[in-house]
Amino acid sequence: MDQQQYPIPRPNKPSIADDEIMELLWQNGQVVTQTQNHRYLRKPPPGTDSTRGGTLSAKEENYNQHLFMQEGEMASWLHYPINDDDDSPFDQTFSADFLNPPPTVNNNRIMQNPHHTSQLTELRQTPMSAVPPRPPIPPPRKLDQVPQNFAYFARHSVRTEPGPSSISRTAVNESTGVDSCDTPAVQPVSETVRSSAELTEGGTGLEAPSMTCDEPGGSSSSGEAVRKVAEQERKRKGREAEEWEDQSEDVDFESAEAKRNICGSSSSVKRSRAAEVHNLSERRRRDRINEKMKALQELIPRCNKSDKASMLDEAIEYLKSLQLQVQRVQLMQMMSMGCGMVPMMFRGIQQYMPTIGMGMGMSMEMGMNRPVMPFPNMLTGLALPAAAAAHLGPRFPMPPFHVPQVPTPDSSRTQAANQSDVNVLTSVGTPDPNHSCIPNFTDPYQQYLGPHQMQFQLMQNQAINQPNNNKPGISRPPENPETRQSGDK
Amino acid sequence: MSSRRSRQQSGGSTRISDDQIIDLVCKLRQLVPEIRNRHPNKAPASKVLQETCNYIRSLQREVEDLSLRLSQLLDTIDADSAEASIIRSLLNQ
Numbered sequence: 001m002d003q004q005q006y007p008i009p010r011p012n013k014p015s016i017a018d019d020e021i022m023e024l025l026w027q028n029g030q031v032v033t034q035t036q037n038h039r040y041l042r043k044p045p046p047g048t049d050s051t052r053g054g055t056l057s058a059k060e061e062n063y064n065q066h067l068f069m070q071e072g073e074m075a076s077w078l079h080y081p082i083n084d085d086d087d088s089p090f091d092q093t094f095s096a097d098f099l100n101p102p103p104t105v106n107n108n109r110i111m112q113n114p115h116h117t118s119q120l121t122e123l124r125q126t127p128m129s130a131v132p133p134r135p136p137i138p139p140p141r142k143l144d145q146v147p148q149n150f151a152y153f154a155r156h157s158v159r160t161e162p163g164p165s166s167i168s169r170t171a172v173n174e175s176t177g178v179d180s181c182d183t184p185a186v187q188p189v190s191e192t193v194r195s196s197a198e199l200t201e202g203g204t205g206l207e208a209p210s211m212t213c214d215e216p217g218g219s220s221s222s223g224e225a226v227r228k229v230a231e232q233e234r235k236r237k238g239r240e241a242e243e244w245e246d247q248s249e250d251v252d253f254e255s256a257e258a259k260r261n262i263c264g265s266s267s268s269v270k271r272s273r274a275a276e277v278h279n280l281s282e283r284r285r286r287d288r289i290n291e292k293m294k295a296l297q298e299l300i301p302r303c304n305k306s307d308k309a310s311m312l313d314e315a316i317e318y319l320k321s322l323q324l325q326v327q328r329v330q331l332m333q334m335m336s337m338g339c340g341m342v343p344m345m346f347r348g349i350q351q352y353m354p355t356i357g358m359g360m361g362m363s364m365e366m367g368m369n370r371p372v373m374p375f376p377n378m379l380t381g382l383a384l385p386a387a388a389a390a391h392l393g394p395r396f397p398m399p400p401f402h403v404p405q406v407p408t409p410d411s412s413r414t415q416a417a418n419q420s421d422v423n424v425l426t427s428v429g430t431p432d433p434n435h436s437c438i439p440n441f442t443d444p445y446q447q448y449l450g451p452h453q454m455q456f457q458l459m460q461n462q463a464i465n466q467p468n469n470n471k472p473g474i475s476r477p478p479e480n481p482e483t484r485q486s487g488d489k
Numbered sequence: 490m491s492s493r494r495s496r497q498q499s500g501g502s503t504r505i506s507d508d509q510i511i512d513l514v515c516k517l518r519q520l521v522p523e524i525r526n527r528h529p530n531k532a533p534a535s536k537v538l539q540e541t542c543n544y545i546r547s548l549q550r551e552v553e554d555l556s557l558r559l560s561q562l563l564d565t566i567d568a569d570s571a572e573a574s575i576i577r578s579l580l581n582q
Contacts, residue, residue: 285535288535289534289535289538292535292538292539292542293538295538295542296538296541296542296545299542299545299546299549300545308510308513309506309509309510309513312510312513312514312516312517313513315517315541315545316513316516316517316520318545319517319520319521319541319544319545319548320520322545322548322549322552323520323548325552326548326551326552326555328579329552329555329556329559329579330555332559332575332576332579333555333558333559333562335572
């Protein structure tokens with residue numbers, strides 16, 4: 001670092017034509033002020049030196065000149081050096097030398113210092129890959145545009161705002177690029193040319209970082225980029241699935257941009273603006289949906305799917321399983337609270353189903369034991385059809401063995417819901433590991449379970465289970481044959 | 490559904506057809522009671538997703554709460570009884 005404290009080449013500006021756009025060149029984290037023609041190269045930042053250990057200090061000085069990254073014009077930069085090698089009139093001779101020799105210099109440097117060469121190569125060559133990140137200074141990458149003219153700078157600045165999602169996307173893509181402007185700088189060069197044509201995620205992604213880099217507050221922009229990257233990481237999950245959506249939006253946006261910049265006519269501007277507005281609103285809607293999708297994905301345990309459809313599928317499965325689990329636990333809990341009986345004999349119940357209606361069983365319970373009262377609560381509390389609940393309610397207080405009354409209304413009610421209940425019960429009961437075990441009824445009900453013992457227990461279970469599992473089920477008994485059939489399935 | 494999905498999956502996981510998503514959102518819509526009862530046909534995807542998230546959260550809370558109560562119940566009853574085994578099985582799911 002110490003060695004490389006090169007002064008900023010401000011003083012060199014005078015030689016630069018005033019009308020020329022002064023491009024802030026960024027090189028290895030150091031801002032090198034320079035115009036496109038007047039390539040005043042700054043020495044490489046201390047970082048490079050540190051990497052090299054100062055061995056290339058001499059060379060660096062030479063190389064620094066051509067090592068520069070123009071802000072917002074990586075593409076142009078890449079082209080200019082090549083083009084201007086011979087054309088840079090006012091450029092100091094050394095710069096020309098640097099431009100020309102850079103290939104050799106680069107080669108040399110490459111041999112000497114991979115980092116340094118990477119910088120050079122980046123500048124000279126399109127493929128920038130292992131460039132060490134230079135976060136401190138915002139990379140002057142405004143490369144989103146074809147390096148045709150500086151008008152693109154304005155376009156870039158305009159674009160920065162409208163494309164938050166694209167930026168976020170790109171930020172993710174360029175998580176490395178955000179830190180190191182080098183990578184995107186070089187890449188965008190080739191990308192920018194394609195940018196208007198192809199709006200792939202990557203393409204837009206590249207642009208975004210450059211846009212973010214454009215901001216004057218280098219550190220702030222990098223921080224922003226980092227934020228965007230983080231945001232992108234979160235969004236990346238849904239991003240793939242929405243690529244097609246985003247691409248279309250981006251395409252429209254890009255074309256609008258191009259129209260605005262290239263044509264400059266009011267009509268095209270209006271058209272592009274309208275399209276942009278539409279795109280923006282669409283993008284906002286998409287972003288909302290993506291947000292919710294991500295939240296959903298986080299809620300689902302062990303969800304490693306990245307595409308929307310499978311993720312939604314898993315959400316549906318999880319929701320169903322959660323519902324079942326809640327029903328089971330509720331049932332279990334109520335049973336335990338109510339009577340301590342174990343109501344898990346769904347399958348067994350079928351065969352033991354007495355001809356008497358469940359209502360009877362329920363009524364028997366209700367009448368016999370106060371603790372049974374919770375059952376009606378269960379029934380009403382659960383997602384039973386209102387009708388079923390209403391029917392069951394009044395029956396609870398009925399005196400026990402009022403069989404004739406109970407079954408009638410129940411049967412009518414039950415038949416409708418019976419099938420579903422039975423099916424549900426069987427399905428619910430299936431996972432229960434306690435199918436085979438007949439509950440040890442230690443509850444006070446046992447005293448009443450003389451000859452009806454099994455039936456009562458079963459009915460109880462059914463009654464309890466039915467309401468919990470679904471729907472109205474208490475009136476199962478009349479449907480014994482039906483339930484049995486469905487249950488046997 | 491799965492066949493449709495696999496058919497549509499071209500270019501890796503990026504080609505999810507809109508129909509698939511619509512279908513899945515429809516299924517979700519039917520599962521979430523709040524949406525099913527109030528906006529059976531006109532709930533937008535974002536709302537469905539939002540309600541699904543809320544519903545899942547509430548279900549998870551409920552399962553947690555019920556499991557807690559079940560475990561408390563488990564403590565009060567005979568550990569060797571059938572009920573205890575059933576409760577334990579429920580809690581371990």
